[in-house]
Amino acid sequence: MSQDEDGSQQELEIRQINSDDNTKSLSLGDPEFTPLKAFLKNEAADFHRRNVAKSYVAVDESHRVRGYITLICSQVQIAQAHHRPEGNKGPIAYKSLPSIKVARLATDKRYQGSGLGRSLLDLALAIALGDIMPAVGCRFLVVDAKKPSVGFYLKYGFTPIQENYEDEDSPVLFLDLHPFV
Ligand SMILES: CC(C)(COP(=O)(O)OP(=O)(O)OC[C@H]1O[C@@H](n2cnc3c(N)ncnc32)[C@H](O)[C@@H]1OP(=O)(O)O)[C@@H](O)C(=O)NCCC(=O)NCCS
Incomplete structure (x- = not known):
């Protein structure tokens, strides 16, 4: 997928984390x-095993983790949202709607800009659409974004929930999953 520090091409595989992965070199x-x-180093594999948070890793041939995404159940608080997600009208105007949260997302700096972050979000979207939504009520992907990554999520199609999101330390952004089904 990209060049590693020694200049060699490293194919990355994206899959669930396991306890043998090298989580120290990100x-x-x-x-x-x-x-x-x-x-990633201290908790991800343990949280995964105990069903607290599920992590998916991009690993090279030596099982070194070069990127990861962690997903949990969540909800979007829409009571104060300037952008009221479509589908929350009339008798079912809930104050919050069920979601999957991107609790963590990171790609190794040597791989940034190579499409790895997008691939990890694509996986989250595929899990939501293919595995979760057919079986459990779930309407959005949501993230409390770190400020420098807001542009990345906007480019992917996420919408900020607050009007003045640029003033927030961790702006909340959501992606409506309903149009994909
Ligand atoms: C944010 C992050 C996950 C993006 O990962 P990445 O592997 O660099 O992203 P990709 O290469 O898949 O980029 C996909 C697109 O988004 C763009 N993009 C990436 N980061 C961006 C940013 N910070 N602002 C605006 N656009 C960005 C890329 O240019 C690319 O655009 P293209 O489709 O025109 O080529 C990565 O930079 C990172 O790990 N940052 C540090 C940790 C962090 O902030 N994590 C987010 C926690 S909420």
Whole structure:
């Protein structure tokens, strides 16, 4: 998928995390992202096993994790939303609607810009549409975005829930899944 630090081509496989994966070598650069590194290294496999949060990793041939996404159940609070998601009108005007949250998403800095982040979001979308929505009420993908990544989510098609989202530390963005089904 991209070049590794030694210049060799590394094919990446995306699949569920397992406890043998090398979760220590993810490099995100900015210290702001240390919690994303620490979660992968210390908690992701354990949370996965205990059904607290499910993580999907992009691994190279040596099982080094070069990117990951973590998904959990959630809901979108729409009571104060300036953008009221379509389908929340009339007798079923709930204050919140069921969602899947992108709880964590990160790609190794050596792989950023190669489409890996998009591939990981594509997987979340496929899981939502193929596995969850046919069986369980679920309307949105949602994320509490880190500020520098807002442009990435906007490009993918997410909508900010707050009008003044640029002032927020972690703006909430959502993707309506209903049009995809
Ligand atoms: C945000 C992040 C996951 C994006 O991953 P990535 O692998 O670089 O993204 P991709 O290469 O798949 O990019 C897909 C598209 O979004 C664009 N894009 C990527 N990051 C962007 C950003 N921060 N702002 C605007 N556009 C961005 C790319 O240019 C690409 O556009 P294209 O379709 O025209 O080629 C990655 O930069 C990252 O891990 N950042 C640090 C941790 C972080 O902020 N995580 C998000 C937590 S909410």
